[in-house]
Amino acid sequence: MKIEFEKIIPSHENSSFQWNINPKLNNFFYWHFHPEYELVFIEIHEQEGTRHVGEHIARYEESDLTFIGSNIPHLNFDYGLQTEYEKVVLYVKEGFLKDTLQDTPELKGVYELFELSKHGITFGKNIKDVVGKKLKHLHELSSFEQFVEVLTLFKMLADSNDYTLLHEKPYDNQHNKREQERLKKIYSFIDEHYHHKIEIDEVASLTNLSKAPFCRYFKKMTKLTFTEFLNHYRVNQAKHLLLIDKNVTETCFECGFESLSYFNRIFKKITGENPLSFKKRHLSN
Numbered sequence: 001m002k003i004e005f006e007k008i009i010p011s012h013e014n015s016s017f018q019w020n021i022n023p024k025l026n027n028f029f030y031w032h033f034h035p036e037y038e039l040v041f042i043e044i045h046e047q048e049g050t051r052h053v054g055e056h057i058a059r060y061e062e063s064d065l066t067f068i069g070s071n072i073p074h075l076n077f078d079y080g081l082q083t084e085y086e087k088v089v090l091y092v093k094e095g096f097l098k099d100t101l102q103d104t105p106e107l108k109g110v111y112e113l114f115e116l117s118k119h120g121i122t123f124g125k126n127i128k129d130v131v132g133k134k135l136k137h138l139h140e141l142s143s144f145e146q147f148v149e150v151l152t153l154f155k156m157l158a159d160s161n162d163y164t165l166l167h168e169k170p171y172d173n174q175h176n177k178r179e180q181e182r183l184k185k186i187y188s189f190i191d192e193h194y195h196h197k198i199e200i201d202e203v204a205s206l207t208n209l210s211k212a213p214f215c216r217y218f219k220k221m222t223k224l225t226f227t228e229f230l231n232h233y234r235v236n237q238a239k240h241l242l243l244i245d246k247n248v249t250e251t252c253f254e255c256g257f258e259s260l261s262y263f264n265r266i267f268k269k270i271t272g273e274n275p276l277s278f279k280k281r282h283l284s285n
Contacts, residue, residue: 004032005183006034016092016093019090022088026078026079026081030076031052034070034091036070037091038068040090041064042085043085044062050079052075053066056167060122064128068120069119118171119169120167122163124163127160127163189206196256200215234266242278
């Protein structure tokens, strides 16, 4: 079974969380992993779904709430669904409050929950109904309110005894650890240099590959060309700048685009609207 490394692109660089609301991947078999922790909630109607996490495979009915540890391979929970459903995915940075969770007595339970996530955890009906309802509205809150509410939800999950571990032992993903490190190196380079022009040869040299083999490798691992991926990353950064009231021209060049017309075209291609419309719509709300 082919596995893919997924790069979770943050909505802005200073956030500990990223959301995916109703991604509608039900016709796409996506067996993948990523360094981020993942809390996924899904509600379906008149059909069973499949939970496939690591070596665990099971069916779920009506709804499912599962907490997946860092780098555990899993299938998208909506795969194969042919009926209406709602799905919310919360991604949490790999190093989220790492030392704080371990050293703060009040957060001991949350720390232990994150340790248990190495097994994969699925939750029972009572707790998943309460947490799932809150998850569906979390993305509407401000960054600080999200932070507080996410901690509260994890504390609720940590205090619950209504859960099942998906593996007896912590799941060890041995698949392509070398590739994980190689991709992390590429992503770190993009994080640091996306404001400026990036030559593919320059990035390829980080992986000890020449340009053509690097392009094939990157497309295989991410399903995007390097240019497509870089544009997606820059557009996500641009959204953040627009929402703090930067003008379109400033945003364009601060995010590494070399012309305003190209920025407008790429932004609309990725988001479905031009930068100015995006800014007006969100700031008016």
